[in-house]
Amino acid sequence: MALDPARLEAALAYRFRNPSLLRQALTHRSYGIPHNERLEFLGDSILNASVARLLFDAFPERSEGELSRLRASLVKKETLAELAQSLQLSDHLFLGEGEARSGGYQRPSILADTLEAIFAAVCLDADFVAASRTVERLIAPKIAALDPETHGKDSKTKLQEWLQARRLGLPQYRILSQQGEAHDQHFVVECRVAELDLATQGAGASRRAAEQDAATRALAELPTTKKANKP
Amino acid sequence: MALDPARLEAALAYRFRNPSLLRQALTHRSYGIPHNERLEFLGDSILNASVARLLFDAFPERSEGELSRLRASLVKKETLAELAQSLQLSDHLFLGEGEARSGGYQRPSILADTLEAIFAAVCLDADFVAASRTVERLIAPKIAALDPETHGKDSKTKLQEWLQARRLGLPQYRILSQQGEAHDQHFVVECRVAELDLATQGAGASRRAAEQDAATRALAELPTTKKANKP
Numbered sequence: 001m002a003l004d005p006a007r008l009e010a011a012l013a014y015r016f017r018n019p020s021l022l023r024q025a026l027t028h029r030s031y032g033i034p035h036n037e038r039l040e041f042l043g044d045s046i047l048n049a050s051v052a053r054l055l056f057d058a059f060p061e062r063s064e065g066e067l068s069r070l071r072a073s074l075v076k077k078e079t080l081a082e083l084a085q086s087l088q089l090s091d092h093l094f095l096g097e098g099e100a101r102s103g104g105y106q107r108p109s110i111l112a113d114t115l116e117a118i119f120a121a122v123c124l125d126a127d128f129v130a131a132s133r134t135v136e137r138l139i140a141p142k143i144a145a146l147d148p149e150t151h152g153k154d155s156k157t158k159l160q161e162w163l164q165a166r167r168l169g170l171p172q173y174r175i176l177s178q179q180g181e182a183h184d185q186h187f188v189v190e191c192r193v194a195e196l197d198l199a200t201q202g203a204g205a206s207r208r209a210a211e212q213d214a215a216t217r218a219l220a221e222l223p224t225t226k227k228a229n230k231p
Numbered sequence: 232m233a234l235d236p237a238r239l240e241a242a243l244a245y246r247f248r249n250p251s252l253l254r255q256a257l258t259h260r261s262y263g264i265p266h267n268e269r270l271e272f273l274g275d276s277i278l279n280a281s282v283a284r285l286l287f288d289a290f291p292e293r294s295e296g297e298l299s300r301l302r303a304s305l306v307k308k309e310t311l312a313e314l315a316q317s318l319q320l321s322d323h324l325f326l327g328e329g330e331a332r333s334g335g336y337q338r339p340s341i342l343a344d345t346l347e348a349i350f351a352a353v354c355l356d357a358d359f360v361a362a363s364r365t366v367e368r369l370i371a372p373k374i375a376a377l378d379p380e381t382h383g384k385d386s387k388t389k390l391q392e393w394l395q396a397r398r399l400g401l402p403q404y405r406i407l408s409q410q411g412e413a414h415d416q417h418f419v420v421e422c423r424v425a426e427l428d429l430a431t432q433g434a435g436a437s438r439r440a441a442e443q444d445a446a447t448r449a450l451a452e453l454p455t456t457k458k459a460n461k462p
Contacts, residue, residue, distance in 0.1 A: 038287065041295035045276070045283040049359070052276040056269065056351075064272035120287075128280070128359050 011087045014122055014134055021125050023094075025117035028110060030096030036117035043120035046128065047075055050119075050135035051143075058143055069153070074142055080112035083138050089114055155215035159191075162222060168195045171218065173211045176201065191218045198222075242318045245353055245365055252356050254325075256348035259341060261327025267348035274351035277359065278306055281350075281366035282374075289374055300384070305373055311343035314369050320345055386446035390422075393453060399426045402449065404442045407432065422449045429453075 029035040090105040123131035191214035202214025260266040321336040354362035422445035433445025
């Protein structure tokens, strides 16, 4: 925890004039004031605008709906947490004791929020352009790897589109079992594609999650196509 | 329709190097291609980031939750449509015939979307800073007039906070009548504050809307305070 910030600055390719801004960005509210929540508010919007511009330029033929979907997949918690891990952000966080003991250093939401706060800190230390460049450096490789046809679509949507393109009937989902109390449920759902004689089972903490899991497994068993199954 | 764009540029205090960008921003999809939907995607994020920064600076003591609430009230369709009216944007729109005949020139969603597209056009014509300055010129007076205590809060929230601050019981809402088919319903709801012997009625197309209306009327009848009743 709280290693030399120069290592993080090197990973970000940005050197702070005012190091207290970086320090604040790295400070979770459990650690005390000043913490990074206001920075996160600002950083979230900088991230969204920067990624919007990158996608706007990268995919000139794509509609605004497709651009929105692509952006959502890039700025979601899981993606940001992964980028934060690539910066070894965990080594630099300031967390309160309880948060630290309960695994806060690896918690995706803390990592994602901190990364957003860092974008804001760069913006305040320099300007929007510098912050946007920091975003771009991290996220450009992800954009270069995007396949706009499938990226960001959930499995149920992908499965439906695959079937519709082949004029096949829609998949049927039904709950096979549902267990546990309201706050801790477990669903098992079947996804059946009658015309393909295909049936898969998925599990999850909600009906929706179990359906997505079943659809993911169905995609994996579709004949011939690799494409529909690509993450 | 489609007056001299120089008038609009004067109102925006921005002169386009590439006038076709402004023309595209002013073109609704009903008119043809290139239309403004992709620009709207980009402009929406520029607006959000610009307003986030303005609020971040204007209200250094406010939490990220309060800043979010303030921003939502500033970037919502109604506020943007009002700003668009102040620019006389209706005079410059390119709409398809059907849209034009059905009142499109005054439609709040079209005005709001077009304004967002204009922010993107400025960003592409110059840079983010120029676009952000255009946002600021329009929205700074609204920010200066904000009362962060009450602005953007709905009436039910304001009423609840007023009562809680005085250690009074929460208001009770109940449906007095509900009429019409699913797609065209009309609700009448009562809002009762027992300890104040206060009861008001509100109406709306949903239960929620009717409750808000009843709460707004209750706020207007609260003793002494002007503040809780401020829009």
